[in-house]
Amino acid sequence: MSVIKPLPRWADLILLPFINLCTAFFVCGIVVYIIGENPWDALMVMLKGAFIYPGSLGYTLYYTTNFIFTGLAVATAFHAKLFNIGGEGQAYVGSLGVLLAAALFAQYLPSLLVIILCICCSALFGAAWAIIPGYLQAKRGSHIVITTIMFNFLASSLMVWLLSGILMEKGQQSPQSNLLPESIRLPKVQDAFEFLGVNISSSPMNLSFIVALIALLLFWILIWKTRLGYEIRAVGKNQDAATYAGINVSRIIIITMTISGAFAGLLAVNEVMGVQNRVILNYTAGYGFTGIAVALMGRNHPIGIFFASLLFGVLFQGGTELDFEFQSITRDMVLLIQGLIILFSGALAYMYNPTVSKIFSKIEKRSKKNG
Amino acid sequence: MARIKNITSGGDTACYILELQKISKSFGLVQANKNIDLQIEAGTIHGIIGENGAGKSTLMNILYGLHRADSGEMLIDGSKVKIKSSADALSLGIGMVHQHFMLINRFSVLENVMLGSEGGSILSAGKISTVNKLKELGQTFDMEVDPHVLVSDLNVGMRQRVEILKALKGGAKILILDEPTGVLTPQEATQLFDILDKLRANGVTVLLITHKLAEIMAITDNVSIMRGGEIVGHRKTSDTDPQELAELMVGRKVLLNVEKPQAEPKEIALNVNSLGCYSSRGHKILDELTFHVKSGEILGIAGVSGNGQTPLMEILSGMRKPDEGYFEILGKKIDRDTKVSPYTMRENSIGHIPEDRHKHGLILEFEAYENMILGFHNTEMTGAGKLLDKNHMLVHAAERMDEYDIRPRNPKLLASSFSGGNQQKIVVARELYKNPKLLIVGEPTRGVDVGAIEFIHKQLIELRDQGCAIILVSVELDEILGLSDRILVMNKGQEVSTVNGDEANPKDLGLMMAGISQGASN
Numbered sequence: 001m002s003v004i005k006p007l008p009r010w011a012d013l014i015l016l017p018f019i020n021l022c023t024a025f026f027v028c029g030i031v032v033y034i035i036g037e038n039p040w041d042a043l044m045v046m047l048k049g050a051f052i053y054p055g056s057l058g059y060t061l062y063y064t065t066n067f068i069f070t071g072l073a074v075a076t077a078f079h080a081k082l083f084n085i086g087g088e089g090q091a092y093v094g095s096l097g098v099l100l101a102a103a104l105f106a107q108y109l110p111s112l113l114v115i116i117l118c119i120c121c122s123a124l125f126g127a128a129w130a131i132i133p134g135y136l137q138a139k140r141g142s143h144i145v146i147t148t149i150m151f152n153f154l155a156s157s158l159m160v161w162l163l164s165g166i167l168m169e170k171g172q173q174s175p176q177s178n179l180l181p182e183s184i185r186l187p188k189v190q191d192a193f194e195f196l197g198v199n200i201s202s203s204p205m206n207l208s209f210i211v212a213l214i215a216l217l218l219f220w221i222l223i224w225k226t227r228l229g230y231e232i233r234a235v236g237k238n239q240d241a242a243t244y245a246g247i248n249v250s251r252i253i254i255i256t257m258t259i260s261g262a263f264a265g266l267l268a269v270n271e272v273m274g275v276q277n278r279v280i281l282n283y284t285a286g287y288g289f290t291g292i293a294v295a296l297m298g299r300n301h302p303i304g305i306f307f308a309s310l311l312f313g314v315l316f317q318g319g320t321e322l323d324f325e326f327q328s329i330t331r332d333m334v335l336l337i338q339g340l341i342i343l344f345s346g347a348l349a350y351m352y353n354p355t356v357s358k359i360f361s362k363i364e365k366r367s368k369k370n371g
Numbered sequence: 372m373a374r375i376k377n378i379t380s381g382g383d384t385a386c387y388i389l390e391l392q393k394i395s396k397s398f399g400l401v402q403a404n405k406n407i408d409l410q411i412e413a414g415t416i417h418g419i420i421g422e423n424g425a426g427k428s429t430l431m432n433i434l435y436g437l438h439r440a441d442s443g444e445m446l447i448d449g450s451k452v453k454i455k456s457s458a459d460a461l462s463l464g465i466g467m468v469h470q471h472f473m474l475i476n477r478f479s480v481l482e483n484v485m486l487g488s489e490g491g492s493i494l495s496a497g498k499i500s501t502v503n504k505l506k507e508l509g510q511t512f513d514m515e516v517d518p519h520v521l522v523s524d525l526n527v528g529m530r531q532r533v534e535i536l537k538a539l540k541g542g543a544k545i546l547i548l549d550e551p552t553g554v555l556t557p558q559e560a561t562q563l564f565d566i567l568d569k570l571r572a573n574g575v576t577v578l579l580i581t582h583k584l585a586e587i588m589a590i591t592d593n594v595s596i597m598r599g600g601e602i603v604g605h606r607k608t609s610d611t612d613p614q615e616l617a618e619l620m621v622g623r624k625v626l627l628n629v630e631k632p633q634a635e636p637k638e639i640a641l642n643v644n645s646l647g648c649y650s651s652r653g654h655k656i657l658d659e660l661t662f663h664v665k666s667g668e669i670l671g672i673a674g675v676s677g678n679g680q681t682p683l684m685e686i687l688s689g690m691r692k693p694d695e696g697y698f699e700i701l702g703k704k705i706d707r708d709t710k711v712s713p714y715t716m717r718e719n720s721i722g723h724i725p726e727d728r729h730k731h732g733l734i735l736e737f738e739a740y741e742n743m744i745l746g747f748h749n750t751e752m753t754g755a756g757k758l759l760d761k762n763h764m765l766v767h768a769a770e771r772m773d774e775y776d777i778r779p780r781n782p783k784l785l786a787s788s789f790s791g792g793n794q795q796k797i798v799v800a801r802e803l804y805k806n807p808k809l810l811i812v813g814e815p816t817r818g819v820d821v822g823a824i825e826f827i828h829k830q831l832i833e834l835r836d837q838g839c840a841i842i843l844v845s846v847e848l849d850e851i852l853g854l855s856d857r858i859l860v861m862n863k864g865q866e867v868s869t870v871n872g873d874e875a876n877p878k879d880l881g882l883m884m885a886g887i888s889q890g891a892s893n
Binding site for chain 1 (some may be wrong): 688690714716725730733734735736741749753
């Protein structure tokens, strides 16, 4: 009988994250105040910097795209109670898929087909990088957290070796690959609008935003509408019961990690095919890790992940603007603010749960008395 | 819900060693205890009986300082006390023996008993005094235990003694026993009751928490009945009978014994031949087990838990592979080299109601309708299409909930929100839906309220009469005796004996459960 009554769904999905976010912003405000700036002004600059200034919305959504991919990667694994810390490495290796598909097919096939092949290959390479930790967890009992962390390092070393070796652009000094052929670069949002006759300011946002939205939809179908998703969730919630139901737990662990890695690998679509048009050293820039916070905050639900990604997009883009506008707010300050938000929305996500639950039960009791 | 006034009317509080006044406790919206009034006379055995979820454990945890009451008073020897932790409880002379023992297996009896009262940083002085104290207690209460044996080498009954000694050594005047006989053979239970008798004779007050009516009748002086977080009655044990207690517990009339027509066994559905398997540590946990079950009969498997029933059920349901021997289910031979999984077993019309519904039978964080398809999620139960058809599943679940009277009737409620009995009904409804030809049932009524027990038993008998072969594993002898047509007794993974249901009695079964076969005992 010692169960705390769970909150209504809307409160869990919307109210709690909102309260967490407010707390985080409040604490940030205090910090901003201490260093001698007006918190309200800072907030306004951040919001304007993320939404209003020319091109800023495009930047925000470009970041959002990245976070959707890595957030989905973490969330998929979470549903099977696997903690995939390796999004960073999987995304990094995913770029190899793009390069390979481009090198193999770009000359021979129509560009639309090559683009699709590149997208598939980025997912495939990301998946391949995640299969090994998945296999080790399922069959050998190595802990997924440890192995995925190790695989981040491996990916990093591998890519340094490749980018300063066989993949390095000829005649250049910096560790980066050749540019992709123009035919398979993804159209930017301004190009699309220009095609429709509307001019908007340029930003790195590109077609992969649509890919991200499709990924969100596929994720939702996978987890809640397919039998595989049911099995993944069953393994995540109760492995013993899954075994009893005849679900092959090891198989599900491996499959889940594969799908998780595939989502992470898609990061390359945005960064490599959409923005940089080549693979540069450390292009993943911590997106894989931020994906953990995104998934936590988004409660592993596609809608939540979308909004959490958007929030982090705002933080990244608006943060840059803060850094730009205020003398005393440096890049490190912005990192601190992001850190606080991750702390309150991710690590302390359920801090207010008992309080809110109590308030709800009081309201319910009162309405019962009155009714 | 008439509140019955206390047994002794008027009387001053001084004669009560323990008195609870208006104790209330809620967890969130769930009111676990509501205005509990309880008076315990010194030197008596006081039973507290109620179904799972009636609030017995919460009440005891409040008494032992593990939870704190929202409101209400506690009096010991007539004076108000506040119990904030188990240390407070111990210092006030309240000791508790938990259902699951709190002993360190790799420690000796002495080390376990000393734990928490080592008596200084150097152990030897404390050791000597504890040994003496143990000897003294052992002689007074007739329960001597060698203090230097490792707990892991003791059997369950002895371990329980160590727990009791530990509490007494701490100076307990009031001893709380939470479902103490759950893990004992009938003989061990009788021994426990002898010990409780001695404790009473020496002035210790015992609070016995149980859901077994027979125990209340056998040993207690007074009994308080709980239902839905409230005390619904106090009785002098000599003035009441099991029927009345059961009705108070459930709140309506119940059949304690389900009527069972004579079985009509047909062809052999399951044939087990020299089945054996080893634990991960290499111990033999099933040993040359050979038996059969016919369609239309219930084979009860009796035994103290942990004597091979679990691996047997796991093997028969496809969750585990046998290491030796084979078994034939509905004509299909399965041995260590056969590829099986619980999934293929289900496809072969084998149902499995697992021993532990929380561990295996249900996914508590899934909604009821999702649990209703667990194991059948690749069948048309989830709809005909490639994707899961939620409406189809909801309708299916709602129909089953109507059929089995599962309350509350909401297929979208999390499985964890149902009571034990209703959770079990979800499992039963799911496993019986496909009309299995062989049903493996483990502890079908563990932690299930009396009303649901009656229902589940009826279902099993009905299924048998439709020609299903049923293997019933249970540690509740009453259940085995009430339902089985034949009874196989297991001990240490071996068959001790098989007897006919109508010839069996608890005493003989108890001896067999302890490993003494009928021929050898005299």
